Structure formats: structure tokens, C-alpha cells
Amino acid sequence: MADYYNYLIVVLLMVIGLYIVMAQANLVKKLIGLNIFQTSVFIFYISTAKVSGGTAPIVVEGAELYSNPLPQVLILTAIVVGIATMSLALALVLRIKRAYGSVEEDVILEQDKPC
Amino acid sequence: MFAISTLLDISVLTLLVVVALAMVRERDLFATVMLSGIYGLLSASFFVLMDAADVAFTEAAVGAGIFPLLMLTVLTSVGRYEAGARRIRILPLVLMLALAGALFAAVVQMPPFGAVDAPSHAHVAQRYIHESPDEIGIPNMVTSVLASYRGFDTLGEVVVIFTAAVGVVVVLLGGRPKTPQQSSQALMAEHKVLRIVGKMLIPMILLFGLYVQFHGEYGPGGGFQAGVIFAVGIILYAMLFGLSNAQRVVPLGVLRWLVALGVLIYGSVGLASLLAGGEYLNYSVLASDSVTGQHIGIILIELGVGITVASAMVLIFFAFTRATRSRDELEE
Numbered sequence: 001m002a003d004y005y006n007y008l009i010v011v012l013l014m015v016i017g018l019y020i021v022m023a024q025a026n027l028v029k030k031l032i033g034l035n036i037f038q039t040s041v042f043i044f045y046i047s048t049a050k051v052s053g054g055t056a057p058i059v060v061e062g063a064e065l066y067s068n069p070l071p072q073v074l075i076l077t078a079i080v081v082g083i084a085t086m087s088l089a090l091a092l093v094l095r096i097k098r099a100y101g102s103v104e105e106d107v108i109l110e111q112d113k114p115c
Numbered sequence: 116m117f118a119i120s121t122l123l124d125i126s127v128l129t130l131l132v133v134v135a136l137a138m139v140r141e142r143d144l145f146a147t148v149m150l151s152g153i154y155g156l157l158s159a160s161f162f163v164l165m166d167a168a169d170v171a172f173t174e175a176a177v178g179a180g181i182f183p184l185l186m187l188t189v190l191t192s193v194g195r196y197e198a199g200a201r202r203i204r205i206l207p208l209v210l211m212l213a214l215a216g217a218l219f220a221a222v223v224q225m226p227p228f229g230a231v232d233a234p235s236h237a238h239v240a241q242r243y244i245h246e247s248p249d250e251i252g253i254p255n256m257v258t259s260v261l262a263s264y265r266g267f268d269t270l271g272e273v274v275v276i277f278t279a280a281v282g283v284v285v286v287l288l289g290g291r292p293k294t295p296q297q298s299s300q301a302l303m304a305e306h307k308v309l310r311i312v313g314k315m316l317i318p319m320i321l322l323f324g325l326y327v328q329f330h331g332e333y334g335p336g337g338g339f340q341a342g343v344i345f346a347v348g349i350i351l352y353a354m355l356f357g358l359s360n361a362q363r364v365v366p367l368g369v370l371r372w373l374v375a376l377g378v379l380i381y382g383s384v385g386l387a388s389l390l391a392g393g394e395y396l397n398y399s400v401l402a403s404d405s406v407t408g409q410h411i412g413i414i415l416i417e418l419g420v421g422i423t424v425a426s427a428m429v430l431i432f433f434a435f436t437r438a439t440r441s442r443d444e445l446e447e
Contacts, residue, residue, distance in 0.1 A: 015211040019211045028144055039154070056168050076261065084275065087185055
């Protein structure tokens with residue numbers, strides 16, 4: 001059980017995030033769900049990088065075993081890229097609010113219906 | 116020892132799920148954003164447990180700092196509460212349960228957590244761990260891989276950040292707001308304690324950002340981490356003392372140039388190594404001795420990354436704050 005606990009949690013967080021994206025109508029809430037989803041992927045990568053008994057991948061005297069630096073690099077950059085793209089999405093939400101006066105999906109779809 | 120780390124691992128992860136479930140239930144977006152700050156801090160703690168110090172730095176500054184702040188700025192414009200009653204949607208729920216079942220079946224076939232012989236530790240990872248201290252000559256393997264072995268990939272990431280910042284500026288500052296929105300003048304103007312504590316903290320945050328930037332080869336750190344930490348310092352200043360004061364320190368026009376300057380520095384290092392007879396971004400040719408060349412290259416491109424990331428984050432925050440304020444407030 002403890003062997004797979006990290007991965008089970010990743011799956012849970014992933015579906016919770018996706019559920020928010022699908023089921024909740026508020027656009028800001030959807031983005032928060034997307035953030036949960038995104039973080040679950042980070043946790044997945046970082047979990048695969050961990051080596052039992054290993055230490056952080058910085059050379060120190062006497063350390064034999066290091067955790068894998070490669071997934072850490074990928075996620076490190078992904079976090080910063082993630083917040084940059086997330087802010088672009090937030091900017092679009094602000095523009096939607098300006099154009100439609102609402103960030104609720106059903107209100108926006110209602111307005112878009114051809115009369 | 117092993118038991119304690121397992122226990123910590125399990126409790127932090129369980130807390131993450133609890134916080135995520137609370138976010139699903141919560142109808143108050145302000146509370147949801149606060150929860151997402153806690154979520155970011157928890158995942159940063161988790162990354163420390165997983166030996167990923169560099170990642171933890173970044174997640175703490177982004178997940179618990181910049182992300183909730185941007186969300187709060189957006190909330191001043193879109194309103195605090197979600198419309199409509201909370202209801203459970205059946206179709207998404209069933210789909211998600213099915214997906215969870217499928218993924219559970221898949222993950223139990225993975226190599227167990229922490230296995231030394233997992234396939235992801237074979238291949239290139241072994242080379243990075245064993246060769247990089249001699250080949251690149253710096254102890255932090257994460258920096259070696261990020262800045263040198265995968266330098267081309269990192270250039271791509273920096274360009275994405277640059278593009279996203281340009282996108283935000285175009286979307287938000289392209290046209291003036293049509294209707295004046297509710298005022299959010301000097302977010303924390305009346306909080307004396309916050310202002311004074313903030314004033315003491317800001318220089319230290321900025322100094323720490325610089326330390327993380329220039330110490331990235333020897334300890335955890337580098338351009339991405341330093342960029343977000345530095346940006347958090349300036350954003351904190353903008354929150355405590357108002358946007359107009361902050362813009363006097365770093366004007367929007369300067370930020371726009373800085374965002375591009377970082378990418379330019381990065382790309383130029385690549386060109387310099389081309390002209391010196393090597394491959395694009397092969398720093399070994401930048402000096403007579405290959406390890407010195409790597410050092411020069413890494414310091415320069417990390418500087419480029421730091422400049423672009425910090426100025427992109429500050430620029431994005433300024434754009435959001437301007438876009439959510441009315442015209443007369445800006446002219447004040």
C-alpha cells in the first residue's frame with residue numbers, strides 16, 4: 001500500500017481537478033480545478049524521481065545515492081511556465097467578464113444563442 | 116528514519132486531498148483561493164520530502180504566492196461568490212470515477228515508489244548523476260541538466276513565458292476598460308502592521324532572490340526560482356504601497372524591455388557558442404577550458420532566465436491590477 005500511496009493520491013487529485021473543470025460553471029473555479037490537475041502531474045513526476053535512501057541531487061561528501069534530477073528539472077520549468085499560461089487564461093476570463101458581464105458558463109452560453 | 120519520512124509523506128498527501136475536496140465544495144471563491152494557497156504550500160512541503168529542493172522553492176513562490184495573488188486580483192473584478200446552488204453533476208462524476216478506476220489499475224503496475232531500479236532512473240539520469248560533476252563542474256545536478264544538457268529545452272520554456280506575458284499585456288492593456296469597476300485602491304492601505312512588517316521583509320526577499328540567482332550552481336537555486344522570488348518581493352510592495360508607487364520603481368515600459376532582454380541574452384549565448392565553433396548552446400567552446408566555458412554559459416543563461424521570469428511575473432501582475440481598476444483611480 002505504502003508503495004503506491006503517492007500514485008493513488010495523484011490519481012485522486014487528478015480526477016478532483018478534472019471534476020471541477022467539468023462540473024462547475026464558474027470560469028475562475030474551472031481554472032482553480034485546472035491548477036489542481038496540473039499540480040497532480042507535478043506530484044506524479046516528482047514522486048517517480050524519488051529514490052529510497054537517496055538525497056537531493058546536489059553533490060555532497062559521502063552521499064552514494066541521489067534522487068533523479070531529470071524529472072525535477074522538467075517540473076521546475078513546468079511550474080513557472082504553468083503560472084505564465086494560467087495568467088493568460090485569467091486575462092481571458094477578465095475580458096470575458098468585460099464582454100458578457102458574467103463569468104458563469106450558462107449565462108455566457110445563453111447570450112451566445114442566436115436569437 | 117524511513118518510517119518517519121513515510122509518515123510525513125502520507126500525511127502531507129492526505130492533507131492535499133482534503134484541501135482539494137474542500138475546494139470542490141466551497142462556493143465562496145475568496146475562500147477557494149485561500150485554500151489554493153494552502154494547497155501550494157503543502158505541495159511545496161511535499162517536494163522537500165521528495166528531495167526536490169529546487170522545485171520546492173519555485174512551488175512555494177508560485178503556488179502559495181503569485182497564483183493566489185493573481186486570483187485575488189481577478190476576484191475584485193468578477194465577484195466573490197459563484198452563482199447558483201451547489202449541485203452534484205452525475206455525468207462528470209461517473210466519468211471521473213471510471214477514469215480513477217482505470218488509472219488506479221494502471222499505477223499499481225508501476226515500479227514501487229522509491230525503487231532504485233525503476234526504468235526512469237536508468238538511461239540519461241545515470242549519466243547526469245555520475246558525469247555532470249566532472250563534465251560541467253558544478254555540484255547542483257538540477258542546474259547542470261536545466262542550463263546545459265537540456266539548455267535548448269529551457270530556451271523554449273523561457274520563450275513560452277515571454278509569449279504568455281506578451282499575451283497578457285495584449286489582452287488586458289490592449290483596450291481601456293469600458294465600465295468603471297469597483298474600487299480597490301491600495302489593497303492594504305489601512306493595515307499598519309502589514310505595511311511595516313512588509314517594509315522590513317521586502318529587502319530580505321529581494322536579497323534572497325539574488326542569492327538564489329547567483330548561488331544556483333552550488334546549492335538549490337537558479338534563474339526560475341530566483342525570478343519568481345524576486346517578483347514576489349516587488350508584487351508585495353505593489354500590494355502594500357499601491358500600484359503607482361510600485362510603477363515608479365519599475366515602470367511598465369522598462370518591464371516590457373526586460374522581458375525581451377532575458378530571452379535575448381539566452382539566445383545570444385547560443386549564437387556566441389555557434390560563432391566560437393561549437394553547437395548552439397554548447398558552452399564548452401566559450402573559453403579555452405571546457406569547464407570554465409560551461410560556467411560562463413550557465414551564469415549568463417541563468418541571468419537571462421532570471422530577468423525574463425521576474426519581469427514577466429511583475430508585468431503580468433501590473434497588467435492585472437491596472438485592468439481591474441477604474442480609469443479615474445489610475446489617474447490619481
